Amino acid sequence: MGNATSAIETSGDCHGTAARRQNNRDVFGAGVSAFRQELSGDGCPAPIPIREASMRARPRVVVRKRPLFEHEAAQDFDVLSCQGGTDVWGEGDAAALWVTRAMLAADHRTMYCEHHGFYADAVFGEAASTAEVYNAVLGGPLQHGSTTVLCFGQTGSGKTFTLAGIIDILREALPSGGGRWRVSALEVAGNAVTDLLHASARAADTAGEGGAEPSSSGAPCLLVGSAAEAIDAIVDAARHRSTHRTGVHDASSRTHAVYQLEPVDSEGTGRGAGGRLCLTLVDLAGSEWARDQVSHERARRKEAQEVNASLSALKACLAARASGVRLPARDTALTRLLRGPLEGEGRMVLIATVSPSSADAEHALDTLSHVGLPGRASLMRGEVAGSVDVDRPLPPSPRDWTSAEVVRWWLATSTAAVERINAEVAEAAAAGLRVVLRGAEWPPRTKLGLSFEPPGLADAPPTAPPTLSRVTPRTPIADASPLIRRGTRLVGCRLALAQEEGAPPEGARSDAGESLTAGIDHRAGASDAPPGRSGLLAELRRGSLALTRVADALDAAESEATRAAEAPRCLRPFACPADYAEEVPRKLDDDAALLRAWVVGGEAAQEEERRRIARRTEEEVEAEAAGRAASVAVARARLDEARAVLARAAAAARQVELEITFEPAAFGRAEVPRVPRHFSGASRLGQGDGKAFMNAFADPERGLRSLIVACEGDTRVAETLFQALCALAGTTPRTAD
Ligand SMILES: Nc1ncnc2c1ncn2[C@@H]1O[C@H](COP(=O)(O)OP(=O)(O)OP(=O)(O)O)[C@@H](O)[C@H]1O
Incomplete structure (x- = not known):
């Protein structure tokens, strides 16, 4: 029918x-x-x-x-x-x-x-x-x-x-x-x-x-x-x-x-x-x-x-x-x-x-x-x-792609990214990779952001230098070189305390001790007695602590100096809520006293009361001015002290330098990430097309994070895919936190 x-x-x-x-x-x-x-x-x-x-x-x-x-x-x-x-x-x-x-x-x-x-x-x-x-x-x-x-x-x-x-x-x-x-x-x-x-x-x-x-x-x-x-x-x-x-x-x-x-x-x-x-x-x-x-x-x-x-x-x-x-x-x-x-x-x-x-x-x-x-x-x-004709040009909008076209794009883009990364890795592998992190430039409350493979998991003997398992994106160390990535090995670490006018920074010295200045280098011939994995990691931990400590101290000193410089302004009348809170009830009391005087003694009594209030206010203003002058003197002293602390903190921060040497390892080479199952047809949910692909990976907020997972943590490959996809989709990529 x-x-x-x-x-x-x-x-x-x-x-x-x-x-x-x-x-x-x-x-x-x-x-x-x-x-x-x-x-x-x-x-x-x-x-x-x-x-x-x-x-x-x-x-x-x-x-x-x-x-x-x-x-x-x-x-x-x-x-x-x-x-x-x-x-x-x-x-x-x-x-x-x-x-x-x-x-x-x-x-x-x-x-x-x-x-x-x-x-x-x-x-x-x-x-x-x-x-x-x-x-x-x-x-x-x-x-x-x-x-x-x-x-x-x-x-x-x-x-x-x-x-x-x-x-x-x-x-x-x-x-x-x-x-x-x-x-x-x-x-x-x-x-x-x-x-x-x-x-x-x-x-x-x-x-x-x-x-x-x-x-x-x-x-x-x-x-x-x-x-x-x-x-x-x-x-x-x-x-x-x-x-x-x-x-x-x-x-x-x-x-x-x-x-x-x-x-x-x-x-x-x-x-x-x-x-x-x-x-x-x-x-x-x-x-x-x-x-x-x-x-x-x-x-x-x-x-x-x-x-x-x-x-x-x-x-x-x-x-x-x-x-x-x-x-x-x-x-x-x-x-x-x-x-x-x-x-x-x-x-x-x-x-x-x-x-x-x-x-x-x-x-x-x-x-x-x-x-x-x-x-x-x-x-x-x-x-x-x-x-299937894979040389056919892809439709301009990823939304119109079929699942086969999603796969074509994924493979082509990630292969190109991987080849580029591996070429850079190979070039840097011979030279070694040295990064110097300075206390004066280190952002406060920031950790190094490096995680290492537990011994035995990496494809290397347990005595071998530690291998990076994750580098937190957007940290100074990740920004220092794109080659510092998963698979890179830590081969040297040296915390240098530059002596300024003969005075080592107090915080650094008390925590790190004199031996820090010696540093550790794991590379063959660079050290008499190789310290092994634990020695390198201990040195890195101490260096990281010294960096964050001086950076935090410098930041605290800067904040204190800023507050101290602004302090006198806080003493203006009514600027402070406490002053204001006192002023209003007093005014009400005065009005009540005036009224009472008028009721009890008539206009003359009220005039007398008004003069009393005016006298009292004058005395108070004088006392207040004297107090404020004293406060300003205190604030100035506090400002001088804060500036001195800041100068010392800055000097201490300038003296701390952490030098880390990495070696891009062969097994840390980038690999073409597997096409996500939903697009390769291996998913029980069926095959996803361009629309599903865009929803999963081109979102400016979540896209990069999803891509990092899809690329098994390879942030650099994921970033390349994300930027290319956002460019095709006409969206503005945002970085992962
Ligand atoms: N064997 C057949 N020869 C010629 N036309 C057919 C044949 N089977 C179905 N059709 C045509 O296919 C169309 C759909 O058929 P029909 O309405 O019987 O489907 P149906 O299975 O009952 O669908 P529904 O479950 O949606 O009602 C109709 O136009 C019908 O004429």
Whole structure:
């Protein structure tokens, strides 16, 4: 009933996969044709299971492949290949439907086809008519008892088309002789069940003739005079089913429909009290994937979740029936309605409808893996001729990149960065790398920011010089040379206390001791007795302490000198909140005293009081001025003292120099970071495209930090990638903290 004319809307990983398949449809199409030839030849690619008589009671599985629509054929290709026959109820060989997945290898260049075979009782190709499906499924057994036909599959794959065709054929096929029929039509949406018959105009008419009463299953039903009337009632009822436009289909059935019809005798009892004739036809709502729902509003998404939940419950029941465990039939309204057939009552046929489009291959795999007969063959085939054109220019905005393009950019940019870094490392390796850190220039409250590999973890003997495991970015030492990075080795350390006017800095001397001036150098020939790892680290720790101590002392002295220089200004009246707080209550007291004097002694008394207040204020002002002069003298003395302290601290800081020598080691060479799993296709979440890449790494705030993690802590490579990505994205990169 639906009309699948809307273009397929894709997003995220599916966009990349579908586009790649479309771009290379000739190559992949040839892969599918070659496989079909193999199927039609003598050598079967995989053994087909045999259906045995003992399995007679199990539900039969029929697969129907719909034709590729014209709009699909313009860009996609057919990935379904049928093998075997259409005998639904017989024994012997099963049939198979093969789904070909057009794939791209991890090198993002090599294309190959993966063929997955699913077994069924019968497989109908795109050329098969609904009449053929009907004959195979219902032609004979309809006469013999209760049969349930369930149509299952992706939205837009042909469930309603198949069931509507079957219902049409039944109009002719059912016995036309006079005899009453009981018919019911229910719509199931989530856990809500609606009677479609009584919602239809026809139902109102026929209710008068036949009357409405519950069927044997308890569902409201109609009694009608003939099979043709029963079919008409179902056709009318089906028109009242809810349909909506989905991402893949213009008139998708968003609910399940359960139609039931059975002949009854003159008392209205089902003729099959013993060998009951009853036909239940179920048109399930199409299963949707997230990509089919991208354009749905909230209500539609909720509806899709309910559909998927009830389908999962149905699949669980089918699986339970197959394995003989207890049915979870009470979970949803749908499974409660179908409890009888699910528990093994009568015959059951599952018609799985599948779309042949290359864009729907994964959907077909999903449908078939839920309904197929046990056993499945997966054939991994070799490469198909041709490979993805990696020399094609990348789209200008990373947002438009496919996952393969993300990988191309990542590999090219990080390889270039790594080659540049390693060239610099090689150049510096011979010369050694010496950094001098001066106390006078060292920022206060700053640590060295160097972490070392624990002994034994580094690829070197424990006695070897310590190896850097991490360098905190944006520290003076990280800024001193880009070559100081993970893997670099510490080979020398010397804390020099330059003697200024013969007076060593007090703090440094008391902490570090005289031996500091000797320094340590681990390089061969540079020291008589190599101090080893612990000696070097101890020396570095003492040097770091001396640096931070003098830098902090200098900073404190500078702050104190600044405060001291500003102190006299604080003595101005009312500048200080305490003064102000005192002034206001005093003024209130004075006003009260004036008023009291006027009440008690009249205007003369008040004038006398005013003069007293004025006198008192003058005395206070004089006292205050004297006090302020004294404070200024104190402040000046404090300022002189602070300046002296500052001069001493600055002299001390100038005397401290920490000289560190590094050796860029071979194993510290930069390496091309692995492409994050989400883009290489190795992630369970699927493949990410340019949009996901930008969200993860181009954010000015968090991007660099995420890249450092992705580059396994290699800050320099991460920074290069970050800057290049931000330039492409037109954002301003911010540095990591
Ligand atoms: N075997 C087929 N031959 C020709 N056309 C088909 C076939 N199967 C399906 N179609 C067409 O495909 C479109 C979608 O089919 P249909 O409405 O039956 O899908 P559906 O699986 O019921 O989808 P939904 O679950 O969304 O309701 C319709 O236009 C239908 O005519």
